[in-house]
Amino acid sequence: QVQLVESGGGSVQAGGSLRLSCAASGYTASSYAMGWFRQAPAKEREGVAAITPRGVTTYYTTSVKGRFTISRDNAKNTLYLQMNSLKPEDTAMYYCAAARGSPYYTQSLLLDPLHYNYWGQGTQVTVSS
Secondary structure (H helix, E strand, O other): EEEEEEEOOOOEEEEOOOEEEEEOOOHHHHHEEEEEEEOOOOOOOEEEHHHHOOOEEEEEHHHHHHOOOEEEEOOEEEEEEEEOOOOOOHEEEEEEEEEOOOOOOOHHHHHOOHHHHEEEEEEEEEEEE
């Protein structure tokens, strides 16, 4: 049974940093692309960052480029999101997700929540001004 469990969320002041982790189990993580998504109240779920199965290529939505870094450790079946220079508009529930292998990857594909097969329960990030 595939399970994704996020951790590392919390409350920080603007300009602060957080590191999210997503522990995966029940499948071979190196066969799946993975992504981080977020959803604020009354807003649609948004793709934040994604990474190809072996970690060769990463994608970011424009608003987090230069501030967030996605990475993965396939030996530990763990996905990370380092978030620096946090802004109040980054406040949301953050989810990790896994997508089965694909013959090709693009930014639009891997930042689209519809592409993903498995989801975690989420971890809340709150940034105060």
